[in-house]
Amino acid sequence: MRASQNEIPSEAFVWTRGIVAREAMRYLDRHGIDAEPLLAKAELSRAQLLQDPEGISAACQHRFLELAAADTDDPLLGLHVAAGMDLREFGLLFYLAASTATVAEAVQELALYAATTSQEIYLEVASERESTLLTFRRVPAVEESCRQHAEFIALSFNR
Template structure:
């Protein structure tokens, strides 16, 4: 993790889009946060989490909207979150979707950690700030809470009402919009930022699971694997196909692959041994091939590539990629850009 926690900056960009729509001077506001308009427009540029918080607070003041984070989260298309939405929407149930979001938050937002737990009769989604002062911050945390509730409702096609909602910051009163949206009051000034649901809610199956992610990753995998020596209809090829859709969910382990193939872990290991390979070898080689393919997509941040490959930390991808190629992912991407530029010119 870097010394200064960073994030993709998506929430800040939504706030600035709202400013622009209102005819406000976005460049002037960004300069107060130490940013230029050109840098801010580049989706590949990550923002310090403290900078994002400052932009949101400045935008709320400029727009005279004390619940800007809430309104932004209510109004944007959830698909704008990116591939994480499709991973969540292709999970089996709410709990699996939230576990995917938990792993995503570890890589994509260094300053905010999502933690999902099921204990007793209650399932909880807790948000924790890391290396960032939580005191007084309201807009970003309210954006997160609303977004998470919206996702749970959208993937189940039901108006789920939390059994309890707690946030650390204070408000002078309960905004009526909060009560209307959440279906209950929010407890301000609590010891933590927590959304609670009864456990049965977490076990709800997802309705109309979105196949976009499966189709996209299948295409990426086909393109990546065709560059390798073809294996034909082998146990190895079945493992590779299964792993492709399990990795983004953080479930690319031998036990789960074997289960989905209708085998025991021991039988899978034996069959792969007959083909002179192993699960660990296949996983490593598949990740290497997919990493190179994903890095060709310039709109995919390197951190999101790490997440798609099933890693919990960006550093894990960096170390593995150096072992595979002798370069970091960013160096590999830059080299690819230069090669393509020379080919064109």
């Protein structure tokens, strides 16, 4: 079975709920690091991340993560944030995956509903008899460095 989203949009504004940026901000707060200057440089605000149901620009989220990694001198920031977060912060995606009977079903659900949290990543699942291939595809419009975000997604997905 294949869950695919072949048409990747090429848009000037790529939307995301900002879960990763919000978790990075909380991580900085827990470690006594002032997130405000970094948020401002990334064209974000605390209020946006905590209260805005409409989401944020994916480019701003990437920028914030990269600025935070540089400011804290932590090249593994994305991994540290993912390791410390409560996965229930993913909302519907967490509960869909948690309610399935098998890992294969969880992966299918995540691929199907990932677009409810972000326009920037598309998941494709290809299942064969004894294996499953999961591919994460990024929207080309996001030109910011995405290392921290990619590492966050990889670890949180595996958790």
